[in-house]
Amino acid sequence: MSTLGYAILGLLAAQPQTGYDLAKLMRAPIGYMWTAHHSQIYPELARLEDEGMVSAAVIDGPGPRDNKRYQITPAGRRAVQDWVDSPLTEVARSEFMLRVRGLWLLPPERARAFLLSQREWYESRLATYAMEEATFLLEADAVDDPTSYLFAEYATLRYGIMRVRETIAWCDWLLDRLDRFQPIAGGSPAATSLVAGPHAADSS
Amino acid sequence: MSTLGYAILGLLAAQPQTGYDLAKLMRAPIGYMWTAHHSQIYPELARLEDEGMVSAAVIDGPGPRDNKRYQITPAGRRAVQDWVDSPLTEVARSEFMLRVRGLWLLPPERARAFLLSQREWYESRLATYAMEEATFLLEADAVDDPTSYLFAEYATLRYGIMRVRETIAWCDWLLDRLDRFQPIAGGSPAATSLVAGPHAADSS
DNA sequence: TTGTCCATGTAAAAAGTTACATGATTCG
DNA sequence: CGAATCATGTAACTTTTTACATGGACAA
Numbered sequence: 001m002s003t004l005g006y007a008i009l010g011l012l013a014a015q016p017q018t019g020y021d022l023a024k025l026m027r028a029p030i031g032y033m034w035t036a037h038h039s040q041i042y043p044e045l046a047r048l049e050d051e052g053m054v055s056a057a058v059i060d061g062p063g064p065r066d067n068k069r070y071q072i073t074p075a076g077r078r079a080v081q082d083w084v085d086s087p088l089t090e091v092a093r094s095e096f097m098l099r100v101r102g103l104w105l106l107p108p109e110r111a112r113a114f115l116l117s118q119r120e121w122y123e124s125r126l127a128t129y130a131m132e133e134a135t136f137l138l139e140a141d142a143v144d145d146p147t148s149y150l151f152a153e154y155a156t157l158r159y160g161i162m163r164v165r166e167t168i169a170w171c172d173w174l175l176d177r178l179d180r181f182q183p184i185a186g187g188s189p190a191a192t193s194l195v196a197g198p199h200a201a202d203s204s
Numbered sequence: 205m206s207t208l209g210y211a212i213l214g215l216l217a218a219q220p221q222t223g224y225d226l227a228k229l230m231r232a233p234i235g236y237m238w239t240a241h242h243s244q245i246y247p248e249l250a251r252l253e254d255e256g257m258v259s260a261a262v263i264d265g266p267g268p269r270d271n272k273r274y275q276i277t278p279a280g281r282r283a284v285q286d287w288v289d290s291p292l293t294e295v296a297r298s299e300f301m302l303r304v305r306g307l308w309l310l311p312p313e314r315a316r317a318f319l320l321s322q323r324e325w326y327e328s329r330l331a332t333y334a335m336e337e338a339t340f341l342l343e344a345d346a347v348d349d350p351t352s353y354l355f356a357e358y359a360t361l362r363y364g365i366m367r368v369r370e371t372i373a374w375c376d377w378l379l380d381r382l383d384r385f386q387p388i389a390g391g392s393p394a395a396t397s398l399v400a401g402p403h404a405a406d407s408s
Numbered sequence: 409t410t411g412t413c414c415a416t417g418t419a420a421a422a423a424g425t426t427a428c429a430t431g432a433t434t435c436g
Numbered sequence: 437c438g439a440a441t442c443a444t445g446t447a448a449c450t451t452t453t454t455a456c457a458t459g460g461a462c463a464a
Contacts, residue, residue, distance in 0.1 A: 002423070003299060010306040020443050033301035040424065042445060062432040063443045077309070084306040085318035089325075090299055091452095095207060095292060097237035097360045102214040102288040104356040105281070111350060114289035121293075146315060146382050152308040155378050156301045159371075166370050167363075174359050178350050206451075224415050244452065246417060266460040267415045414461075422453070433442075 001051075001079065004044050007034050009053060009080040012072040014149040018059075019045050019068065029132060029153070032160050045070055053079055100174075112178055119171040122164050129161045205255075205283065208248050211238050213257060213284040216276040218353040222263075223249050223272065233336060233357070236364050249274055257283055304378075316382055323375040330368045336361055 011017060011025055022045075023038035025031075036044075048054045053076035061067030072080075096118065103111045136143055136157065142150040215221060215229055226249075227242035229235075240248075252258045257280035265271030276284075300322065307315040340347055340361065346354040 003302070004423080006306075007302055010302065010309075013306070013309055018443075019445090023443095030302075030305065032296050033298045033305070035295055035297070035424095037425065038444080039426080039446080061443065062441095064431050065444045067443060080306055081309050084303050084310055085314050088299060088303060088322070091239055092235070092237050093239070093297065094237040094294070096294055097363060098207070098211055098214065098234075099288050099292060100363070101234065101237070101353075101356050101360050102210075102217070102284055103359070104351055104353045105214075105217055105285050106288055108350045110289050118292070144381070144385055146312045146385050147308055149305075149308045151381075152305050155307070155381075156305050158377070159301060159304070159374050162370050162374055163367070166366055170363050170366055173362070177348070177355075177359075181348055181350055208451080222415075223417090227415095239452095241453065242416080243418080243454080265415065266413095268459050269416045271415060410464090412461105412463085415459095417457080419456075420454085422451100424449100424451070426447100426449075428447075429445080431443090433440100435440080436438095 001053075001083070002044070003034075004036055004040060005048055005053070006080055006083045007036070008041065008044060008048065009072060009076050010084075012054060012070055013077060013080055016069050016071040018070065022070075029157070033156060048076070052076075108178055108181075112175060115171050115175050115178070119168055119175075122168050122171070126161070126164045126168070129157060129164065132157055133161065205257075205287070206248070207238075208240055208244060209252055209257070210284055210287045211240070212245065212248060212252065213276055213280050214288075216258060216274060217281060217284055220273050220275040222274065226274075233361070237360060252280070256280075312382055312385075316379060319375050319379050319382070323372055323379075326368050326372050326375070330365065330372070333361060333365045333368065337365065 007026075007030070008022060011022055011030065017025070019038065019042050023036070023041050026034065026036045026041065045054065045056075049056055049070075052073055054070045055073055056068040056070050058066050059069050099114070103114070106114070136150065136154050139150055142148040143154045145151055211230075211234070212226060215226055215234065221229070223242065223246050227240070227245050230238065230240045230245065249258065249260075253260055253274075256277055258274045259277055260272040260274050262270050263273050303318070307318070310318070340354065340358050343354055346352040347358045349355055
């Protein structure tokens with residue numbers, strides 16, 4: 001079974017969904033930690049049905065084809081449960097950090113501009129998260145119950161918020177380091193000394 | 205050009221490498237933000253050579269085939285430079301958070317055990333990072349120069365450290381929430397009240 | 409002499425992205 | 437009446453993973 005299969009089962013464990021619904025959920029909010037296009041979801045649902053992990057009920061709806069509501073089966077539920085806490089070793093993939101690793105190749109102004117644009121993007125993501133968090137606080141009871149899916153959803157949201165906040169702080173740290181460095185044959189020392197302050201307590 | 209292509213060019217920009225060397229680097233330390241198997245690297249190097257991004261020099265070495273040292277070309281250098289600060293929108297993929305989203309399906313003890321095992325893994329990763337950081341502090345001068353590749357490498361390392369630290373803190377936060385919740389028909393209240401303390405200031 | 413590291417490749421399969429295709433409803 | 441949303445699928449392509457394959461050097 002693929003990770004995507006488990007991702008789908010995890011969503012269906014909370015409530016029945018159509019393939020279309022799942023595709024939407026895979027954009028947001030689950031999309032902040034996993035994504036999939038509908039072209040990947042529909043075949044996967046068919047496979048999950050073959051394996052008895054989900055069952056489909058034809059419902060009436062628009063369009064040329066049957067509309068189906070998928071439901072998790074007891075076998076499917078057992079499968080996700082076993083997967084959730086099975087051994088995990090993550091493969092990290094951050095194109096952002098890959099870019100950062102190449103920042104030394106750019107003139108510092110360009111490096112600075114890049115970091116600022118990324119920082120801005122993370123700020124807007126933080127705003128999105130903040131709005132989502134507000135909806136959780138309305139259902140405080142369920143959020144506290146570890147057997148409610150809201151508990152788990154809220155936990156991932158908090159992770160996202162923390163992650164974004166820290167990334168912004170890291171951008172600031174790096175921007176500061178970028179500004180701090182002055183080539184020995186520096187241009188106008190007066191311009192910097194006005195705002196200088198104590199250059200002291202630096203790295204580590 | 206693929207992301208992997210740029211990842212390779214980024215490494216070659218610092219110094220010439222063999223395919224084997226690149227494969228090693230793609231495990232650690234770059235492996236903490238991007239990975240690739242040698243079976244992906246060798247064909248990619250051939251493609252980069254076709255496109256004039258790298259040039260290969262046959263060197264003598266063991267084994268049945270030619271050993272080649274790859275070097276970045278001026279065209280290759282321009283290509284990475286342009287890529288580094290080109291617009292970026294990351295696709296998030298965290299299997300860990302996908303698992304967390306399914307934690308509500310498990311009995312709390314199992315959820316707890318899972319979080320603890322992950323926490324432990326992140327602790328060991330933190331130890332690895334700490335050792336790597338020590339090697340940077342020996343070359344303090346280059347680390348401060350934004351045009352040195354050590355500057356960029358150190359920046360990504362700091363990001364990794366920050367990320368892991370926060371993840372550990374988040375695990376603690378969630379473990380605490382998990383422990384805090386008591387089903388109404390609770391078993392032995394005396395056992396918990398001994399260590400209780402103020403249950404007050406909770407979520408948000 | 410058995411195992412690990414050096415060193416480079418190919419093949420096959422799985423996963424993910426982008427593009428093509430169909431057609432109803434609903435809103436401006 | 438055109439555009440967006442609902443709704444489901446297939447095809448082609450790219451990227452990533454896993455497995456197969458070869459053979460020298462060197463250390464336990």
